[in-house]
Amino acid sequence: MSDEGLRAMEAIASKTVFVALVLSGIAYAIAWAARGSKVVPRMGAVLAGAGLAGCAVIFISRGLQPEAPRLPLTTLYEFAVIFTAGIVGFYLVASIRWDLRSIGTPVMALACAVFGLGSKWYQAVEPTLMPALNSVWLNIHVVTAMLAYGPLAVGAMTGAYALVLYARESPGGRRAAASRDDGDGEASGAKPLTGDDLDDITYRTIAFSFPWLTALIITGAIWAQYAWGTYWAWDVKEVWSLITWIIYAAYLHMRLMRGWRGRVTAAFGVVGLALVLFTWVGVQWLATHTSWVQSLHTY
Amino acid sequence: MGMGKQPTRAETKPEEPAGSSDDVGAEQEAPGFLAEVWSAFGSVKVAIILLIVWALGSVLGTVVSQAPPGMDRAAIQRDLIAALGPVLGSLKFHLQLYCVYHSFWYRTVLLLLCVSIVVCTVERSKTTLRRLRRPVVRASLPSVTRMQAAVQGNLRGGAPEETVVTAMEFLRSRRYAVCRADHDQGTDLYARRGAVRLLGPMLVHISVLLVFLGAVYGRSTWFGSFTANAWIEKGGWHHDSRTDQYFLLRDFHVPFRPGQDGESTVPVDYASDVVVYEPVVSGPAEQRVYVFPDGTGTGPGAEPDGAADVVIPADDPRARSASGGKEVGLRKVREARIRVNHPLMSKGIGLYQQDWGTIVDLVFESRGADGTTQAARATWVLHGGTQPREGDALARLGVGANAHSLIRLKRDAYGRHVAQGGDNQVVPTNNRLPLGPSLYIEGAASPQDAMAGQWQDLGYLSPSHPLKFGDVTIRMSKVTPFTGLEAKRDPGVGLVMFGFAVAIVGLVLAFYVPLRQARVKVVQLKDGGIRVAAGATAGADEASARRLIEGLAEALELVPRGRGGKR
Numbered sequence: 001m002s003d004e005g006l007r008a009m010e011a012i013a014s015k016t017v018f019v020a021l022v023l024s025g026i027a028y029a030i031a032w033a034a035r036g037s038k039v040v041p042r043m044g045a046v047l048a049g050a051g052l053a054g055c056a057v058i059f060i061s062r063g064l065q066p067e068a069p070r071l072p073l074t075t076l077y078e079f080a081v082i083f084t085a086g087i088v089g090f091y092l093v094a095s096i097r098w099d100l101r102s103i104g105t106p107v108m109a110l111a112c113a114v115f116g117l118g119s120k121w122y123q124a125v126e127p128t129l130m131p132a133l134n135s136v137w138l139n140i141h142v143v144t145a146m147l148a149y150g151p152l153a154v155g156a157m158t159g160a161y162a163l164v165l166y167a168r169e170s171p172g173g174r175r176a177a178a179s180r181d182d183g184d185g186e187a188s189g190a191k192p193l194t195g196d197d198l199d200d201i202t203y204r205t206i207a208f209s210f211p212w213l214t215a216l217i218i219t220g221a222i223w224a225q226y227a228w229g230t231y232w233a234w235d236v237k238e239v240w241s242l243i244t245w246i247i248y249a250a251y252l253h254m255r256l257m258r259g260w261r262g263r264v265t266a267a268f269g270v271v272g273l274a275l276v277l278f279t280w281v282g283v284q285w286l287a288t289h290t291s292w293v294q295s296l297h298t299y
Numbered sequence: 300m301g302m303g304k305q306p307t308r309a310e311t312k313p314e315e316p317a318g319s320s321d322d323v324g325a326e327q328e329a330p331g332f333l334a335e336v337w338s339a340f341g342s343v344k345v346a347i348i349l350l351i352v353w354a355l356g357s358v359l360g361t362v363v364s365q366a367p368p369g370m371d372r373a374a375i376q377r378d379l380i381a382a383l384g385p386v387l388g389s390l391k392f393h394l395q396l397y398c399v400y401h402s403f404w405y406r407t408v409l410l411l412l413c414v415s416i417v418v419c420t421v422e423r424s425k426t427t428l429r430r431l432r433r434p435v436v437r438a439s440l441p442s443v444t445r446m447q448a449a450v451q452g453n454l455r456g457g458a459p460e461e462t463v464v465t466a467m468e469f470l471r472s473r474r475y476a477v478c479r480a481d482h483d484q485g486t487d488l489y490a491r492r493g494a495v496r497l498l499g500p501m502l503v504h505i506s507v508l509l510v511f512l513g514a515v516y517g518r519s520t521w522f523g524s525f526t527a528n529a530w531i532e533k534g535g536w537h538h539d540s541r542t543d544q545y546f547l548l549r550d551f552h553v554p555f556r557p558g559q560d561g562e563s564t565v566p567v568d569y570a571s572d573v574v575v576y577e578p579v580v581s582g583p584a585e586q587r588v589y590v591f592p593d594g595t596g597t598g599p600g601a602e603p604d605g606a607a608d609v610v611i612p613a614d615d616p617r618a619r620s621a622s623g624g625k626e627v628g629l630r631k632v633r634e635a636r637i638r639v640n641h642p643l644m645s646k647g648i649g650l651y652q653q654d655w656g657t658i659v660d661l662v663f664e665s666r667g668a669d670g671t672t673q674a675a676r677a678t679w680v681l682h683g684g685t686q687p688r689e690g691d692a693l694a695r696l697g698v699g700a701n702a703h704s705l706i707r708l709k710r711d712a713y714g715r716h717v718a719q720g721g722d723n724q725v726v727p728t729n730n731r732l733p734l735g736p737s738l739y740i741e742g743a744a745s746p747q748d749a750m751a752g753q754w755q756d757l758g759y760l761s762p763s764h765p766l767k768f769g770d771v772t773i774r775m776s777k778v779t780p781f782t783g784l785e786a787k788r789d790p791g792v793g794l795v796m797f798g799f800a801v802a803i804v805g806l807v808l809a810f811y812v813p814l815r816q817a818r819v820k821v822v823q824l825k826d827g828g829i830r831v832a833a834g835a836t837a838g839a840d841e842a843s844a845r846r847l848i849e850g851l852a853e854a855l856e857l858v859p860r861g862r863g864g865k866r
Contacts, residue, residue: 131639218803226642292362
């Protein structure tokens with residue numbers, strides 16, 4: 001395929017991702033509001049799958065462009081595509097195991113936000129990389145980021161929804177919710193998810209992604225050792241990824257060793273995602289817009 | 300169900316909290332201070348608090364401006380007091396908030412965390428290893444029926460032993476390791492798969508200690524850690540005195556990305572072709588001499604047993620800093636191209652491609668009224684990849700009537716090197732190929748003018764195009780492109796990488812290897828029948844626990860009395 005053809009394919013796929021994710025979010029919202037339908041949530045899943053396929057097409061079309069005989073994992077836009085794929089892909093896989101229709105809309109909204117943010121930083125394929133990025137460890141590092149961040153994003157959404165359910169399950173909340181009675185799972189006749197169920201799913205997603213989060217830091221450190229001769233330089237980005245890791249480590253200790261459950265641990269899931277997003281976007285923004293934050297990790 | 304008094308075939312001691320079995324005799328005594336400290340550091344609550352303090356301390360280091368490494372402490376204190384006032388400035392200085400990650404309090408937090416990890420690892424290891432070596436086989440009936448999947452029922456015929464053997468064979472066919480405990484009321488079975496998971500958390504905690512230990516070991520100069528810049532010009536030498544290696548820069552390249560109109564500004568790679576040499580020496584260590592190609596040596600103990608590939612002459616100006624002005628005979632060890640992400644490792648030190656640039660030697664000349672010429676010199680080191688910092692490319696003329704005048708490289712023009720046209724014409728261009736020797740210069744008549752920002756453009760300076768500022772002629776006497784290598788030795792890096800590997804193994808075991816456990820109780824009833832209770836857990840994979848129990852019930856031909864287990 002010609003260069004122009006690949007660029008056109010990428011542009012079409014980019015629009016497809018956005019439209020598919022928005023429609024998927026709407027479908028999940030309709031399914032949540034109109035209990036009883038089995039078709040609408042399936043449509044939501046199919047549309048989410050189309051969005052995921054669109055991300056794959058973007059990835060392939062950028063990778064095949066003759067200027068870039070490499071994996072497109074370098075720019076902020078390319079990482080946003082990978083991150084979006086991680087969120088949607090993990091959500092679809094997790095939906096096979098758990099009934100996650102109730103968080104379909106916020107998950108798709110988050111995926112859209114990530115993709116939209118990435119589109120803001122769109123760059124055409126760069127023919128060459130800055131020397132430090134020319135490493136196989138970059139590819140490994142970014143793939144581990146996708147495997148870590150995607151599940152953490154879904155976990156944050158289940159945590160947030162758990163907090164909503166806990167608020168409803170409280171005496172005041174129960175009275176307020178009595179008139180609405182929109183329990184999840186009624187559509188399929190399945191047992192509705194409770195706050196504790198969602199808190200448990202949050203834990204399981206974090207437990208899945210914590211090894212990848214660790215691998216993310218380790219692969220970055222190994223790469224830095226090759227590139228700069230030091231595996232740790234206390235760069236702002238490194239420090240914030242460490243802070244994120246520490247907070248999730250504290251979460252796992254609370255949950256596994258102290259047996260904490262409920263609101264606090266569910267809230268931790270949400271805070272963790274805020275830290276992930278700050279590490280990705282916030283540090284970049286601060287390093288490029290302020291004088292007191294300097295980072296080697298601004299691309 | 301009660302416990303039997305005489306366990307047979309397997310350990311049947313009930314599981315105890317860590318350390319409790321050793322503390323029986325000490326129950327009457329009040330715990331000592333050390334025991335209390337040990338207990339405090341073994342607490343998960345303390346560990347969580349330390350983790351959160353660590354995180355908050357780390358945040359502080361990213362929001363408070365940090366001083367550049369190696370900056371003089373007195374200068375830092377002066378700057379802080381000038382910027383923040385005497386109270387806040389002193390506070391920031393004494394709390395070392397200008398270097399949070401190397402401050403005493405941050406290191407104390409890390410030390411306390413290490414102590415906590417050590418205590419927790421020692422405490423939990425005892426329990427973990429005991430569980431691995433001697434699993435608790437005996438269990439009460441409720442603890443079996445409360446497992447994720449459970450079943451209980453009666454068997455009308457057969458011998459209890461036959462039932463036990465059938466259950467054991469079934470569990471073994473599912474790749475479970477099975478232990479049994481016979482007691483006066485029947486037999487208990489305990490079976491498990493994936494017991495190696497129990498080692499996961501222990502390995503992760505050990506890995507954190509390994510990384511910390513490697514970091515301390517590797518960053519300490521006591522153990523031979525060092526970092527040194529090696530700016531080498533083409534054909535120049537660098538000598539590492541610690542390992543007695545000589546590095547010759549044969550060539551270096553900074554290929555640029557081809558751009559529009561033939562201009563190119565973005566470097567694609569930095570590459571240095573380096574040859575590594577070692578001195579050819581002879582004789583005992585205290586009397587070593589260098590041996591030269593003709594087989595001759597100098598000094599006592601010289602033996603003509605080696606021939607050097609190259610000799611650095613004593614008067615080689617490019618090798619003076621490397622050889623110390625001595626003649627040195629060298630034998631080639633290897634050649635390598637050093638690029639970003641591709642360091643050269645040799646005898647424990649790594650040479651990393653960090654930088655490239657140009658060293659510019661300037662001469663300022665002024666002819667006095669008596670016809671004599673006064674001259675002063677300055678050298679600028681201009682780094683290729685980055686803009687020069689304020690003051691990096693600044694010089695006082697120091698001669699003539701304009702002795703106090705200053706010149707500097709115009710910052711905005713840096714990178715806009717110039718191509719040389721005929722008749723000393725200069726043509727501004729973005730092209731850095733070859734590394735442009737021309738620089739745009741501006742001058743201030745006095746330091747006061749400089750402070751007031753009154754700089755005037757003087758024009759482009761190149762080797763063939765001097766500039767005039769007042770009565771001073773500014774010449775570019777020499778332009779030396781250099782490659783910027785960084786020589787590093789970190790003896791702890793191997794330990795850190797080993798720690799990383801242990802962390803990955805530990806995390807995979809802890810989070811991805813499911814521990815599947817099953818328990819079976821076989822009890823002989825007074826009426827001659829047999830009661831069987833079986834339960835299984837499989838962590839997140841509850842369905843597999845259910846399948847196991849259903850299969851076991853089928854194998855035993857168990858008539859369910861009512862299914863237990865959590866759903």
